[in-house]
Amino acid sequence: MRPLLTYPYRLNYRRLTFWEDVPLVTPISTRTRFKEAILRVLNALIELVAHLAVLAALLAAIWLLEKEIHHFWGADYLFFARLKLSYIFDGADLAILVGFIVWGVYSIVKAYIERPEW
Amino acid sequence: MVAIMSALLVKPLRHLYRITKVYVALGLLGALLVIAWGVIQAHPQLAAFLNVTVAVIFLIIYLINKILVLRNRPPAIPDFILYTLLPNKISDLVIGDFHETYCSQVRLSLSHKGLSSRSIKLRADLWYWNQVFRSIGPLLRLRLTAERAAEDIAERIKQKLSLSRQYGNITTGNPFHDLWS
Numbered sequence: 001m002r003p004l005l006t007y008p009y010r011l012n013y014r015r016l017t018f019w020e021d022v023p024l025v026t027p028i029s030t031r032t033r034f035k036e037a038i039l040r041v042l043n044a045l046i047e048l049v050a051h052l053a054v055l056a057a058l059l060a061a062i063w064l065l066e067k068e069i070h071h072f073w074g075a076d077y078l079f080f081a082r083l084k085l086s087y088i089f090d091g092a093d094l095a096i097l098v099g100f101i102v103w104g105v106y107s108i109v110k111a112y113i114e115r116p117e118w
Numbered sequence: 119m120v121a122i123m124s125a126l127l128v129k130p131l132r133h134l135y136r137i138t139k140v141y142v143a144l145g146l147l148g149a150l151l152v153i154a155w156g157v158i159q160a161h162p163q164l165a166a167f168l169n170v171t172v173a174v175i176f177l178i179i180y181l182i183n184k185i186l187v188l189r190n191r192p193p194a195i196p197d198f199i200l201y202t203l204l205p206n207k208i209s210d211l212v213i214g215d216f217h218e219t220y221c222s223q224v225r226l227s228l229s230h231k232g233l234s235s236r237s238i239k240l241r242a243d244l245w246y247w248n249q250v251f252r253s254i255g256p257l258l259r260l261r262l263t264a265e266r267a268a269e270d271i272a273e274r275i276k277q278k279l280s281l282s283r284q285y286g287n288i289t290t291g292n293p294f295h296d297l298w299s
């Protein structure tokens with residue numbers, strides 16, 4: 001829609017048009033914007049799935065290892081007559097989960113924010 | 119074909135590998151922290167020993183770093199020339215900037231594989247010597263002109279004071295008010 005002819009209405013001699021007609025931002029079609037939004041969501045989802053898959057694999061591996069060691073040493077084995085064997089596996093689980101809460105959430109948000117590649 | 123394979127297979131696998139590395143490292147760190155906590159709980163006297171060990175490790179890293187820094191030190195003679203010729207107020211700043219450029223040159227050349235470490239040092243040294251050699255003339259001129267200006271100012275202050283004594287008034291205003299006229 002052309003703006004109303006009001007003062008000051010400056011002529012752009014190079015393009016033989018008025019400055020008021022020149023768009024400051026290159027217009028993007030709704031279709032392109034929609035595509036970009038979909039791609040952003042997809043990237044974030046891929047990131048989330050990758051993190052969850054790695055997390056699940058590692059937690060399952062730790063759980064299996066724990067089961068195996070419990071089978072050989074017994075579930076109530078004490079290191080230095082004080083430290084429970086299962087505490088070590090719990091520590092590893094906790095560190096991984098805290099890492100997911102911090103780094104995983106950060107990378108998912110980053111994947112959503114950054115410009116998607118076409 | 120290679121590009122499609124890279125996009126579909128290599129890139130996601132690399133990404134997964136990177137994520138896995140970080141999480142495995144975190145898991146190991148958690149387990150090690152729990153073990154360390156258990157050890158300290160069982161033997162409290164070990165805490166001091168562990169502190170000393172950590173301190174010694176940090177000290178060794180610091181010393182290695184120092185040695186590496188000292189090996190890449192710029193030559194001492196141009197430093198001395200700069201210290202003697204530069205005005206005292208800015209000498210540290212200027213020489214610090216020179217050192218920074220020298221070190222960055224050495225570091226940049228180290229990342230370049232075609233040169234031996236000796237030739238890298240030699241090139242950086244030659245650059246430093248060249249810079250200092252070319253600054254000797256301008257610095258000497260600056261020093262002489264500055265001394266002349268200082269003498270001029272002292273002479274003007276003396277005149278002013280003698281005039282004020284002559285007229286019996288010390289507070290005649292700013293002694294420099296006609297300095298640039």
